[in-house]
Amino acid sequence: MGDSVSHNRTRTGLRQADAILDGGLLPASGTLIRGPPGTGKTIFALHFLADGVRSGETCLYINLGEPTAYLRDTADSFGLDIDSVNFLNLSPSEAEFHDDQTYDLFRSGEVENSSLVENVRDEVDAIAPDRIVIDPVTELRYLTTDDHQFRTQILGLLDFLKAGGATVLLTSQTAETIADDDLQFLADAVITLDLEGDRRTLRISKFRGSDTQRGPHTVTITGDGMCVWPKLVPNDHSQEFTSETLSSGVPELDSLLRGGLTTGTVTFLSGPTGVGKTTTGLQFMKEAAGRGQRSVLYSFEESRSTMLERAEAVNIPVEAMLERGTLRIEEIGPDELTVDEFTHRIRQEVEGEGSEIIMIDGVSGYERALRGNGDDATQHLIKIGRYLRNMGVTGLVTNEVHRITGEFRATEQQMSHLADNIVVLRHVEYKGELRKVIGVLKMRTSDFENWLRELQITEHGLTVGEPMSDLRGILTGTPNWEDDG
Structure with missing residues (x-):
């Protein structure tokens, strides 16, 4: 492992985010980053992996949505170095899109036959990553026959990855018609990104074994990347002083x-x-x-x-x-x-x-x-x-x-x-x-x-x-x- 763990924590790589997480993420844990489109879930994941690269860690990006070239270009536009990140690209290619058809990486039930799972296991065994991103994990829902199989596969996958010492980020695309309660239940921590008008926010809705700062906290995305601005809670701050x-x-x-x-x-x-x-x-x-x-x-x-x-x-x-x-x-x-x-x-x-x-x-x-x-x-x-x-x-x-x-x-x-x-x-x-x-x-x-x-x-x-x-x-x-x- 690299030097990203401070006081037994793994940094997120986002400015000020670790302050509201009481130092960062717990090592060998699974964190769900959830939110609607445009809130910055993938950018969050790229910051997380770029911090791992700076710390000399081995990082793996399992991309089920965007192609690898797009992700590398996005990281480069924010000045994030992910050159040494390993990609397991399971996203659709242009050739696999067909007019008037939806894309399925595997036919329903094929996950159960271990095609996807074996790809992930082989990659993890080969490189022994310290940090892993699965983006978006919700794509796997369409590759299983029912919700029970989906929860079983995700739980088994998380247990396998964490057993190897990896700190895992899962991203979840949320919408009014798409619930991810099961993913929130399975994760050790849940970070929700939201967009209200032109204001992006972040809040920690779950964090097993750790304190957090109450939100929502403002999030900004500029040319320098993503930054979290902690909400001021006056009672969390005090110091001894003599009135003069x-x-x-x-x-x-x-x-x-x-x-x-x-x-x-x-x-x-x-x-x-x-x-x-x-x-x-x-x-x-x-x-x-x-x-x-x-x-x-x-x-x-x-x-x-x-x-x-x-x-x-x-x-x-x-x-x-x-x-x-x-x-x-x-x-x-x-x-x-x-x-x-x-x-x-x-x-x-x-x-x-x-x-x-x-x-x-x-x-x-x-x-x-x-x-x-x-x-x-x-x-x-x-x-x-x-x-x-x-x-x-x-x-x-x-x-x-x-x-x-x-x-x-x-x-x-x-x-x-x-x-x-x-x-x-x-x-x-x-x-x-x-x-x-x-x-x-x-x-x-x-x-x-x-x-x-x-x-x-x-x-x-x-x-x-x-x-x-x-x-x-x-x-x-x-x-x-x-x-x-």
């Missing part, structure tokens, strides 16, 4: 927050466009960078170049933070990622890079950008928020309220319950002059200042004024100032 206070570096803003934000909480920065939500978030990241902490900003609303230009104009040294590695900015466009891909990136930043602040810049853009969500955006933000809290990471979310003036609303997507803290930013008009104010509407972990303060964003940076005790009516939409005299 995250200062903004602006004393008056910290005064509003009674010292700053508590780490491991999620804060919504809510207000209309142009009021300073992103700048306020970057101010917290600037202060964290001064202590050597790493932050990540996912921008769903504006380009990276625009953000860099604006930040430098208000004395937030984003370029220097990027160069030092204390900040990462990632621009995410419409239909670029699935939600499982996005949450996987967050996990990589938190668990792989040690990022301590995660900022989602633009809830509306987030909703538009992430395709194939499955659930609504609110449910995904809830999961992300829970994950960040469990990991002791501070979350910042900018939420645009589209009314620039008028009656105040904390959020327009009814998301205020998702936040531990809500910082509101608001435009107000005073004697024909447009000004900005900032205040705190909610903090779960501590008390906060009830005053509103004037916010100014200048070339020297973000400044917050003294409490505006003479300002009335902001939340009603008709603010006014009381004269001192």
